[in-house]
Structures are given as C-alpha cells and as structure tokens.
Amino acid sequence: MSEVRAALVGACGRMGQMIVRRIMATEGITVAAAFDLLNVGKDVGEVAGIGKIDVPVSDPAELGPVLRESGTEVLLDFTVAAATAANAPVAAAAGVNLIIGTTGLSAEQKAAIVDSVTRNNVAAVVSSNYSIGVGAFFKLCRDAARYLGPDYDVEIVEAHHNQKKDAPSGTALTAADIVREELGGKEYVYGRSGVCPRGKEIGIHSIRGGDIVGDHTVMFIGNSERIEVRHQAHSREVFVGGAVMAAQWVVRQKKGVVYEMSDVLAG
Numbered sequence: 646m647s648e649v650r651a652a653l654v655g656a657c658g659r660m661g662q663m664i665v666r667r668i669m670a671t672e673g674i675t676v677a678a679a680f681d682l683l684n685v686g687k688d689v690g691e692v693a694g695i696g697k698i699d700v701p702v703s704d705p706a707e708l709g710p711v712l713r714e715s716g717t718e719v720l721l722d723f724t725v726a727a728a729t730a731a732n733a734p735v736a737a738a739a740g741v742n743l744i745i746g747t748t749g750l751s752a753e754q755k756a757a758i759v760d761s762v763t764r765n766n767v768a769a770v771v772s773s774n775y776s777i778g779v780g781a782f783f784k785l786c787r788d789a790a791r792y793l794g795p796d797y798d799v800e801i802v803e804a805h806h807n808q809k810k811d812a813p814s815g816t817a818l819t820a821a822d823i824v825r826e827e828l829g830g831k832e833y834v835y836g837r838s839g840v841c842p843r844g845k846e847i848g849i850h851s852i853r854g855g856d857i858v859g860d861h862t863v864m865f866i867g868n869s870e871r872i873e874v875r876h877q878a879h880s881r882e883v884f885v886g887g888a889v890m891a892a893q894w895v896v897r898q899k900k901g902v903v904y905e906m907s908d909v910l911a912g
C-alpha cells in the first residue's frame with residue numbers, strides 16, 4: 646500500500662511539531678507539505694527538531710496550489726478557529742480530506758466546514774479531542790447522565806496550560822452537549838460571580854495555569870452524594886497519536902461525510 650501524503654497547517658506550533666515528528670516515525674504516512682505563519686521557507690523537519698526532510702514551511706496564502714502540487718491527500722489543522730475556518734474550504738476545494746483539531750470553532754464555522762466537505766465530496770474528522778481514552782470518558786458521561794437523570798446538578802471543570810487561547814475547552818463543551826442531549830433543556834453557565842442562584846443549568850468552569858495538558862471532570866451532584874467522571878491527559882502525545890491514526894483512516898472512508906473520533910476508534 647502506498648504512503649498517505651499528509652500536510653499540516655500550524656506545523657510550527659506545539660501540536661504541529663509533534664505531529665510532524667510522529668508522522669515521520671510512522672509507517673504508511675509521510676509529510677507532503679507544511680504551512681504556518683512562522684518559519685516560512687524553513688525545512689519543517691528542522692523546525693520540529695528531526696533534521697531536514699525536504700519539506701519547506703509554506704505561506705498559508707499558498708494553501709490551495711501547494712496542496713495540489715504536493716499531491717496531499719489529507720490536511721491536519723491545529724491552529725486557531727479563524728485560520729481553520731478560512732483554510733478548510735480551500736483544502737476541501739482542492740479535493741483534500743481533513744483532520745480538524747482546532748478548538749473554539751463557532752457553530753457557524755463548524756457548519757461552513759461541514760458544507761464544504763459535502764459540496765466537495767471529501768471526508769473529514771472533526772474532534773475537540775483526539776485522545777483514545779476520551780472516547781470512553783464521553784461514553785461514561787452519557788451513561789451517567791442517562792442513569793442519574795435530570796435531578797442531579799451537573800458541573801464541568803476543565804484545566805489547561807496558560808497558553809491555551811480558547812475557554813472553555815472544546816472537550817468540556819462536547820461533554821456538556823452529551824449531557825444535554827441525554828437530559829434536555831439545560832442552559833450553560835460559564836463560571837459564576839455575584840448573586841447567581843443555581844437553576845437547571847450545566848455549570849462550566851475553566852482553570853488555566855502552568856503546563857497542564859488537559860483535565861476534564863464532569864460532576865453529577867445529588868443530595869448526599871456526588872459522582873465524578875474524569876479524564877486527564879498526561880502528555881500531548883495522546884492527541885498526536887489519535888490525530889495521525891485518524892489521518893490514515895479518513896483517506897479510506899466514504900466521502901462527503903464528517904466523522905467523529907468515535908468513528909475512527911470503531912474502525
């Protein structure tokens with residue numbers, strides 16, 4: 646089987662550099678192109694600390710032509726929401742499948758990405774969390790919500806490093822959406838201060854500090870007891886491995902569909 650040709654946007658970021666290293670160490674997939682606002686013209690292997698791989702960092706303004714010239718089959722995007730919203734339709738129009746890891750996308754930005762995937766008949770995975778274990782975490786959240794019902798108060802606490810741009814995390818919002826799907830009708834309340842009596846809401850709280858990779862706790866709080874479902878990522882490697890797995894998977898899937906990480910894990 647030939648190697649999957651992958652490109653990265655945000656190739657010089659924390660996730661991007663790790664993904665470059667992981668792809669180059671993985672059989673069956675290679676880095677065909679790289680894009681970032683930083684280090685344009687430099688070799689992306691050198692930026693990622695693994696030495697020259699003869700793939701320059703390209704200007705994102707050249708996304709469409711470089712994707713076509715490099716024969717890229719799948720683009721992994723770990724940047725910021727505005728960049729992903731601009732880049733995903735360009736890549737889809739070039740016939741390139743997508744792995745979107747960027748968080749903080751608005752509902753409109755997500756809808757536009759879905760539209761470009763279906764219109765251009767490519768496949769995509771969009772996930773706020775590419776770790777393997779978070780699939781189990783989401784399932785446990787759903788099961789707990791279904792089992793305990795609407796009388797338990799739900800509070801979500803997430804913690805991340807001090808460089809994270811968006812809050813709350815995409816994973817916290819996905820967990821909230823799952824609980825709301827099961828229990829219906831709950832508003833989201835982001836932090837609290839002042840006079841704020843608790844209603845039928847889901848409280849969502851963000852902690853930012855140091856080098857925390859990503860902690861999520863969903864609390865189901867009743868009278869006299871509390872159940873907590875918790876996921877803690879110890880290293881970004883867990884997202885990197887899942888994203889590369891998704892990239893190798895998505896090129897073989899039915900086109901015109903936006904998949905979730907649970908689909909990748911189901912095989």
Ligand SMILES: NC(=O)c1ccc[n+]([C@@H]2O[C@H](COP(=O)([O-])OP(=O)(O)OC[C@H]3O[C@@H](n4cnc5c(N)ncnc54)[C@H](O)[C@@H]3O)[C@@H](O)[C@H]2O)c1
Nearest residue numbers: 655657658659660681705723724728746747748773774775
């Ligand atoms: N889904 C997941 O599993 C997962 C895991 C970790 C991080 N993330 C998300 O991935 C994103 C990136 O995280 P990070 O920690 O690597 O951030 P980072 O700030 O270290 O890296 C982002 C990179 O994107 C580049 N960039 C910004 N705008 C760009 C543009 N218009 N075109 C091209 N490149 C551009 C920056 O120069 C930078 O190199 C964030 O949204 C984060 O929340 C998702």
